[in-house]
Amino acid sequence: xxxxxxxxxxxxxxxxxxxxxxxxxxxxxxxxxxxxxxxxxxxxxxxxxxxxxxxxxxxxxxxxxxxxxxxxxxxxxxxxxxxxxxxxxxxxxxxxxxxxxxxxxxxxxxxxxxxxxxxxxxxxxxxxxxxxxxxxxxxxxxxxxxxxxxxxxxxxxxxxxxxxxxxxxxxxxxxxxxxxxxxxxxxxxxxxxxxxxxxxxxxxxxxxxxxxxxxxxxxxxxxxxxxxxxxxxxxxxxxxxxxxxxxxxxxxxxxxxxxxxxxxxxxxxxxxxxxxxxxxxxxxxxxxxxxxxxxxxxxxxxxxxxxxxxxxxxxxxxxxxxxxxxxxxxxxxxxxxxxxxxxxxxxxxxxxxxxxxxxx
Amino acid sequence: xxxxxxxxxxxxxxxxxxxxxxxxxxxxxxxxxxxxxxxxxxxxxxxxxxxxxxxxxxxxxxxxxxxxxxxxxxxxxxxxxxxxxxxxxxxxxxxxxxxxxxxxxxxxxxxxxxxxxxxxxxxxxxxxxxxxxxxxxxxxxxxxxxxxxxxxxxxxxxxxxxxxxxxxxxxxxxxxxxxxxxxxxxxxxxxxxxxxxxxxxxxxxxxxxxxxxxxxxxxxxxxxxxxxxxxxxxxxxxxxxxxxxxxxxxxxxxxxxxxxxxxxxx
Numbered sequence: 074x075x076x077x078x079x080x081x082x083x084x085x086x087x088x089x090x091x092x093x094x095x096x097x098x099x100x101x102x103x104x105x106x107x108x109x110x111x112x113x114x115x116x117x118x119x120x121x122x123x124x125x126x127x128x129x130x131x132x133x134x135x136x137x138x139x140x141x142x143x144x145x146x147x148x149x150x151x152x153x154x155x156x157x158x159x160x161x162x163x164x165x166x167x168x169x170x171x172x173x174x175x176x177x178x179x180x181x182x183x184x185x186x187x188x189x190x191x192x193x194x195x196x197x198x199x200x201x202x203x204x205x206x207x208x209x210x211x212x213x214x215x216x217x218x219x220x221x222x223x224x225x226x227x228x229x230x231x232x233x234x235x236x237x238x239x240x241x242x243x244x245x246x247x248x249x250x251x252x253x254x255x256x257x258x259x260x261x262x263x264x265x266x267x268x269x270x271x272x273x274x275x276x277x278x279x280x281x282x283x284x285x286x287x288x289x290x291x292x293x294x295x296x297x298x299x300x301x302x303x304x305x306x307x308x309x310x311x312x313x314x315x316x317x318x319x320x321x322x323x324x325x326x327x328x329x330x331x332x333x334x335x336x337x338x339x340x341x342x343x344x345x346x347x348x349x350x351x352x353x354x355x356x357x358x359x360x361x362x363x364x365x366x367x368x369x370x371x372x373x374x375x376x377x378x379x380x381x382x383x384x385x386x387x388x389x390x391x392x393x394x395x396x397x398x399x400x401x402x403x404x405x406x407x408x409x410x411x412x413x414x415x416x417x418x419x420x421x422x423x424x425x426x427x428x429x430x431x432x433x
Numbered sequence: 434x435x436x437x438x439x440x441x442x443x444x445x446x447x448x449x450x451x452x453x454x455x456x457x458x459x460x461x462x463x464x465x466x467x468x469x470x471x472x473x474x475x476x477x478x479x480x481x482x483x484x485x486x487x488x489x490x491x492x493x494x495x496x497x498x499x500x501x502x503x504x505x506x507x508x509x510x511x512x513x514x515x516x517x518x519x520x521x522x523x524x525x526x527x528x529x530x531x532x533x534x535x536x537x538x539x540x541x542x543x544x545x546x547x548x549x550x551x552x553x554x555x556x557x558x559x560x561x562x563x564x565x566x567x568x569x570x571x572x573x574x575x576x577x578x579x580x581x582x583x584x585x586x587x588x589x590x591x592x593x594x595x596x597x598x599x600x601x602x603x604x605x606x607x608x609x610x611x612x613x614x615x616x617x618x619x620x621x622x623x624x625x626x627x628x629x630x631x632x633x634x635x636x637x638x639x640x641x642x643x644x645x646x647x648x649x650x651x652x653x654x655x656x657x658x659x660x661x662x663x664x665x666x667x668x669x670x671x672x673x674x675x676x677x678x679x680x681x682x683x684x685x686x687x688x689x690x691x692x693x694x695x696x697x698x699x
Contacts, residue, residue: 120606142605149606155599159621168617169607220607 074098074256075119075224079128082118087111088280089118091128096224096258096273101250103271104260105291107303110277112260113152116226119258120147133223143172145224148217148255152229154209156201162212163188163197169220187219190249207238211245218253227259231266243269264304268292276300293346294417301344307380307388308345311421314338321362321413328385331362332416340421347390349415352381353408354399361410369405372396383409462679469676473669480673486658490678493654494685496570497638500577501585504634508586509627513615515586516593530583541579542647549575549648572649577638585627585634592626593619628693632686639682 075096082089089111096102106112117123119130121142130137132145156165166187170180188194191211201209210230217225230246231239247270250257261267267274268288275285284296295301301309312326317337324330324343332343356364367383379396381389387409391401399405469477480486515527533541549556549566556566566572596619604614620627642656650657655678663671 117602120602122602122605141610142602143608143610145606147606149603151599151603153599155597155603157600157604157618157622168604168609172604172608172613216603216607222606226606 074100074133075102075258076131076134077128078131080118080125080130081127082114082123082125084111084114084123087114089115089125090280092277092280092282093128094275094282094285096256098256099254101257101259101270101272102275103267103273103288104258104275104277105264105267105303106260106262106277108262110262111280112262112277113228115277116149116228116258116260119145119224119226120149121145146222147224147226148220148222149226150210150213150217150228150230152233154201154206154213156209156213156216158201161198161200162193162204162215165201165212166197166216166219169216173220183219183221187215190218190252191215191245205238206234207242210234210242214246214249218249218255221255223256225255225257227257229261230259232261232263246270264292276303278303295344296419298342301342305346306344306417307347308343308350308386310343310345310386311340312343313340314418322418324416324418328365330365330416331413332418333413334416334418336418336420340423341418342421344417344419345387345411345415347380347388349411350387350389351410352389352391352395352399352401353410354406356408357410359410360412362413363409363411363416365409367407367409369401369403369407371403372401381407383407385409465672466676466679469672473673476669476673477676480677486655486674486677489653489658490655490674490681492570492573492652493639493656493678494681496573496654497577497581497635497641499570499574500581500638501631501635503574503578504582504585505627505631508582509589512586512589513593513619516590517598530586533580533583538580538641538643539647542576542644545572545576545579545644546648566648568649568651570649570652573645573652573654576644576648577641580641580644581634581637584637585630588630588633589623589627592623592630595626596622625693625696628696629690632689632693636682636686 077092077094080089080092087110092115104112104115114123118125119132121137121140121144124138132140137145156162157168160168163184166184167180170183175183185194188197191214193208193211193215196204196208196212201212204212210233214227214230227246231242234242243266246259250270259266259270271288273285274288274291276283276291278299284291284300286294286296291300292304295304295306298309310324310326310330312324312330314322314334314336315325315329316323320333322332322334322336322341324332324341326343330343334341351359351361356366365385365387367385367387369381370384371382373380373382378390378392379401381391381401383389389409395401399407401407511530515523546567547553549559549572551557551560551565551567559566559571564571566575600618600622601611601614604618605611609617640656642660645654646657646660653661655674659671659674659678662674
């Protein structure tokens with residue numbers, strides 16, 4: 074449905090560097106990247122407001138270069154909703170149908186349908202400024218969907234909403250996508266949105282597409298340190314594979330880590346998500362292949378969970394309850410246990426560095 | 434923010450100092466109107482029933498309306514381009530728009546006269562199709578347009594800038610061509626700015642003396658008539674017309690303001 078082939082562009086502050094990906098028909102495709110990575114510009118490029126400096130974009134297999142924005146069949150929802158302030162919700166939604174010269178009868182039916190789909194029938198005569206953020210967002214989505222676009226572009230659709238509204242609308246997006254099956258490109262900096270909604274996730278950092286994968290793989294098997302750090306893999310260990318048997322690598326990184334891996338030798342990174350590490354004060358019998366004895370350096374409260382930093386460089390996420398129960402504090406002795414399958418290993422390119430010369 | 438005098442002593446001081454301009458302006462005008470009404474009401478009646486004076490005031494309002502109309506026709510597209518696009522030489526274009534504010538209006542009048550008089554090449558072309566500038570309505574309109582268009586263009590540009598370009602972009606994705614996005618989205622949202630810019634431009638045209646007097650002493654617009662009467666019959670002859678012009682202009686502007694506010698509320 075959408076294909077980017079080596080697309081590069083430069084907006085000064087933002088860049089796209091040689092970006093290539095493909096979005097299949099009916100797919101929910103999430104572009105994940107830090108704020109300020111040029112994700113909005115990516116969507117605006119798909120919509121035809123910018124022409125790539127090099128590379129090309131195919132829509133429905135057709136080179137999009139000559140297509141004007143109004144010919145591309147995309148529905149666009151901006152982060153700030155961009156509802157027409159001088160029109161009621163209904164007039165906003167009707168706008169696209171009026172532009173398409175749809176018959177009055179069909180217009181009425183389609184407007185009613187989409188207002189019902191977004192559950193905003195009661196708001197049809199209201200002006201945007203009288204609506205809450207969530208209601209405005211629903212109206213904006215209705216306006217984009219009513220034209221039955223081939224592609225729905227969502228620019229941080231949930232970021233400006235409070236937590237409760239965000240969660241409700243996130244469920245709605247999933248429901249709507251199931252109901253309509255519209256190919257969707259959703260850009261966000263929020264990993265939970267990506268995890269919850271995406272069929273596939275593309276991670277863009279500094280204008281570069283660093284990984285395209287299923288959400289599960291992006292989160293648990295990031296392809297690079299950049300991705301790992303961005304998706305919240307806090308334990309990035311540098312090590313060397315020292316042994317390999319029956320699909321399990323032994324990695325020396327200050328302590329030994331067993332990991333299910335294909336990589337049999339050489340320098341590697343080992344990624345472990347903090348929530349996959351179990352913390353205990355006694356070594357306890359479990360299926361976990363890795364049990365590391367460590368000393369607590371610091372306990373940091375992060376909202377509902379606490380992060381325990383240890384001398385082994387391992388960060389472990391624990392609940393308030395565990396902190397109290399185990400009496401965790403700096404210098405506490407603890408055991409970090411994690412499965413060999415919880416460790417994701419990638420090859421590490423060793424930079425040729427001039428070794429530090431120590432004068433005798 | 435309501436001012437609490439104890440919490441914002443500096444603001445109180447500034448308010449007192451700042452009221453100087455307001456008092457000066459209002460007092461100057463009120464003084465003239467009051468003197469006329471109190472000491473020479475019959476002069477006012479004479480002026481108000483003098484066909485020549487009435488025609489002159491009407492001519493002023495009409496000519497300035499035409500000048501503003503031209504400013505709207507040619508200035509709106511320019512304002513839109515300036516609001517939406519960056520291009521090489523944009524700052525030069527903007528400086529040119531502001532030029533009439535800087536140059537003395539008598540100079541502007543001379544420049545216009547030189548260009549548009551029937552003996553000049555450009556004026557000659559117009560004269561051959563029956564449009565004569567010197568001492569005719571087109572000359573008045575041209576002079577008024579020259580000095581007032583920038584007010585409209587700048588207001589319109591600000592108006593277009595106040596409309597988020599993304600609204601237009603959304604309209605485009607919904608199937609609107611650029612021109613439909615403009616007429617259905619941008620224009621309605623900017624119209625209040627355009628209207629107030631047009632009112633300002635019209636007012637500026639009415640008040641113009643220097644540029645007009647150079648190219649069209651006749652037919653006399655009100656500011657010229659007032660000056661002419663002042664130099665021939667003194668205050669007695671000129672002040673009643675001045676008072677009438679003020680009262681008429683203020684009435685028109687206030688009602689336009691109220692109307693445009695109403696319209697904006699829908």
